[in-house]
Amino acid sequence: MPASHAHVLSTVFAAIFSSSTCRGDTITPLKRSATLPLKKLGSSDMMVTEVCAGTMTWGSFVEEEAEAHRQLDKLVELGVNFIDTAELYPVAFNYGQTTEKWIGNWMQSRVAAGQLRREDVYIATKCNPAGIGSPEERVPHNFSAVRLEASARASLERLQTDYIDLFYLHFPSRFGFGGFGWASWGAPERYEPTRTSDGSPEDIERQVLAVQHLIKLGLVKHWALSNENAYGLTMFCLACDRLGVPRPVCVQNDMSLNNRAYEGDIAEAAHQFGVVGLPYGALSGGVLTGKYLEAMHQSDQGRPLEESRMRARPDFQPRYAAPVALAATAEYVALASKYGIKPLELALAWARDRWYNGGVIIGTTTVAQVEACVEAFKLEPLPEALNAEIDAIHERFRNPSAAYVNKDLVLTAPWLETMRDGAQKEQCSE
Numbered sequence: 001m002p003a004s005h006a007h008v009l010s011t012v013f014a015a016i017f018s019s020s021t022c023r024g025d026t027i028t029p030l031k032r033s034a035t036l037p038l039k040k041l042g043s044s045d046m047m048v049t050e051v052c053a054g055t056m057t058w059g060s061f062v063e064e065e066a067e068a069h070r071q072l073d074k075l076v077e078l079g080v081n082f083i084d085t086a087e088l089y090p091v092a093f094n095y096g097q098t099t100e101k102w103i104g105n106w107m108q109s110r111v112a113a114g115q116l117r118r119e120d121v122y123i124a125t126k127c128n129p130a131g132i133g134s135p136e137e138r139v140p141h142n143f144s145a146v147r148l149e150a151s152a153r154a155s156l157e158r159l160q161t162d163y164i165d166l167f168y169l170h171f172p173s174r175f176g177f178g179g180f181g182w183a184s185w186g187a188p189e190r191y192e193p194t195r196t197s198d199g200s201p202e203d204i205e206r207q208v209l210a211v212q213h214l215i216k217l218g219l220v221k222h223w224a225l226s227n228e229n230a231y232g233l234t235m236f237c238l239a240c241d242r243l244g245v246p247r248p249v250c251v252q253n254d255m256s257l258n259n260r261a262y263e264g265d266i267a268e269a270a271h272q273f274g275v276v277g278l279p280y281g282a283l284s285g286g287v288l289t290g291k292y293l294e295a296m297h298q299s300d301q302g303r304p305l306e307e308s309r310m311r312a313r314p315d316f317q318p319r320y321a322a323p324v325a326l327a328a329t330a331e332y333v334a335l336a337s338k339y340g341i342k343p344l345e346l347a348l349a350w351a352r353d354r355w356y357n358g359g360v361i362i363g364t365t366t367v368a369q370v371e372a373c374v375e376a377f378k379l380e381p382l383p384e385a386l387n388a389e390i391d392a393i394h395e396r397f398r399n400p401s402a403a404y405v406n407k408d409l410v411l412t413a414p415w416l417e418t419m420r421d422g423a424q425k426e427q428c429s430e
Contacts, residue, residue, distance in 0.1 A: 027339050032378040036079040041358050042249045042276040044222045046122050046165060048082040050352050051377045053370075054280060054363040055083065059090035059098035061309060062365050068099075069106045074367045076116065078374045084252075084280075084361050086126035086170055087133035087155055092309070092316040096133030097158060100125060104160035123159060124166035126226060127151040129173035129196050142173045142197040145210035152219045167220035168252060169207070171227035174199035180227065180254070181319040183261040183402035201235060208239045215246070224278070226252040230265035237273040248275055250358055255279035257288060257332055257347055258325045258401040260394060267356045276358030279351060283363070284401055285309050285320035288347040290333040292321060302368030319401045323413035328397035335393065339386055341379065348376035350390060 038047040053075045058068040072083070089099035103123070110116035127148055131139040134151045141147040152167060171180075175191030182190075197203045214220045225233060225248045233251055240247045251270055255262040255277065262277060270277060283289060291300050292310050300308050310321045319325070329343075336346040351360045362373040382390075403410045 028383075029340050030382070031380045032375075033380070034378070036374070036377060038081070039358065041166075041278075043247065043274050044166075044249045046082075046222065046249075048122050048359060049080050049377070050359040051080055051348075051374055052082040052084050052124075052278065052359050052361045053080055054361040055085045055099050055103065056089050056091050056280075056363055057309070057365055058102055060092045060094050061090075061307070061312070065102045065105065067366075068102045069109075070367050071364055071370050072103070072106050073110075074370045075374070076110075076121070078371070080374060081120060082122045082124070082359065084124045085159075086128065086168070087151055088126065088128045088130075088170060089133070092313050096137070097154075100133075100155055100158035104158050108160045118161060122165040123161065124168065124224070125155045125159065125164055126168035126170035127155075128170035130194065140194065140196050142203070143169055143207045143210055145213045148210045148214060149217070149219070152214050156219065163218060164220045166222045166224055166249060167211075167214060168224045168226045169211075172199070172229075172232050173197040173207070174203075174232070181317070181401070181403055181407065183259070183399055184404045185229065186405060199232075199235075201239065204232075204235045205239045205243060208236060208243055208245050212243070212245045222246070222249045224248045224250045224252065228253065228266070230269040233266060233269045233273065233275065237269075237275070247273060250276045250278040252278045252280055252361065254281040255351065256282050256284045256401065257350060257390065257394070258284050258320070258328055258397070259399050261399050261402050262356075263354075271356060277354065277356045278359050278361060279357060280361040280363070281320070282351040282360050283344060283347050284325065284329070285317050286363075287320045287325065287329055288332060288343060290329060290336075290343040293326065293330055293333060302366030308365075318411055319403065319407070322401060322410050323416055324397060324400035324410070327416075328393060328400050331393045331397070332390070335386070335389055342372070342376070344372055345376040345379055346382075346390075348373060349379045349382055350387075352377060353381050353387075 036049045036051065039050055040046070041048050062068050083103065085099050085103055087100065088096055107116065107118070111118055127134065129141055129143060131137060131141055134147065135154050152164065155164060156162065173196045175195060211223050225236060228251050237247045251266070253262050259281065262279065286309055291305060291308065305311060309316065332346060333343045336343040348360060348362065351357060364370045364373060
């Protein structure tokens with residue numbers, strides 16, 4: 001981030017934090033449950049915890065397999081029974097295969113020692129049309145039956161299991177990574193370089209039949225979509241109904257306090273078809289914990305801040321730390337303080353409480369982060385007054401981690417100078 005923006009943000013944060021914490025309201029402390037409840041995931045027979053263990057950085061930001069195993073042990077100890085991975089993982093660097101191998105090694109070891117039964121945990125993984133981590137490494141494909149089966153079998157081998165509980169199409173083959181971080185479809189040519197299918201009804205039917213092939217083989221029990229939009233979800237569900245194939249169970253999209261674009265058309269489409277949300281990114285890559293706001297003196301859980309994602313790899317998913325996203329985060333941090341909870345808890349509990357979600361995927365790099373995240377799911381539902389204040393912030397900072405037409409503008413926010421001036425005028429007079 002340019003030095004000028006860092007200076008502007010520092011001023012904005014200080015002003016916002018000062019004005020937000022000047023309120024003298026008396027807040028009733030939120031209650032917590034002692035355990036994690038199990039919840040039926042959408043139309044499936046999967047009884048899962050609302051907290052799903054994300055593993056996206058195990059093999060990149062988590063350098064040692066033993067550390068990943070420690071986090072898995074702690075997750076199970078705390079009652080979590082739902083694990084999410086992908087052939088693509090880890091991300092940011094060292095892409096593909098490693099994360100599944102680590103999970104497989106852990107699961108085989110714990111089952112052999114009598115500490116775990118395979119049926120006690122639900123494993124979700126994903127196939128991506130870019131071919132990253134697949135048997136034909138980095139050869140793009142269109143979710144053909146042959147490539148889907150090859151990917152599923154490779155994942156099963158790495159996971160050292162006979163079946164996959166939930167198998168995702170990781171992102172649409174009609175457009176690729178260009179869709180990440182966008183709140184609008186925009187110009188179709190944006191996706192042309194990674195397109196491997198045309199998105200026609202016939203092509204979507206072909207993909208549904210490829211998924212049915214996996215189910216008939218017994219390789220997967222349920223399937224789902226990720227990084228989809230309302231058109232894709234609707235067309236896949238209609239194709240399923242025509243062909244007699246089970247509909248996708250859930251849709252896994254990027255969603256957080258700083259990106260509520262999911263609440264548009266796709267939320268209605270999912271609701272109408274009985275598909276629940278299972279979002280990732282609820283902490284915006286850790287940004288919504290407040291740890292990157294130097295004015296707030298936040299720290300990371302169990303590791304040096306300089307090793308955290310937005311410091312170690314600022315070019316990876318920069319949308320999460322976009323200037324306006326950081327300004328909105330400062331407000332959410334202050335709001336969490338007002339209600340006596342951690343910013344992390346505010347972000348995760350809010351995502352959990354959304355009516356359209358069946359759970360939330362967390363991402364951790366330390367055991368301390370595991371403990372903090374799981375604790376958030378023990379909070380009682382957030383009160384109406386708190387949700388109203390969240391919505392008020394959202395109306396002023398609408399989806400600041402998502403681009404609509406110009407990512408460069410989102411990442412530089414040249415209008416922040418005006419924002420800084422306005423924030424200074426709103427500081428408390430005391």
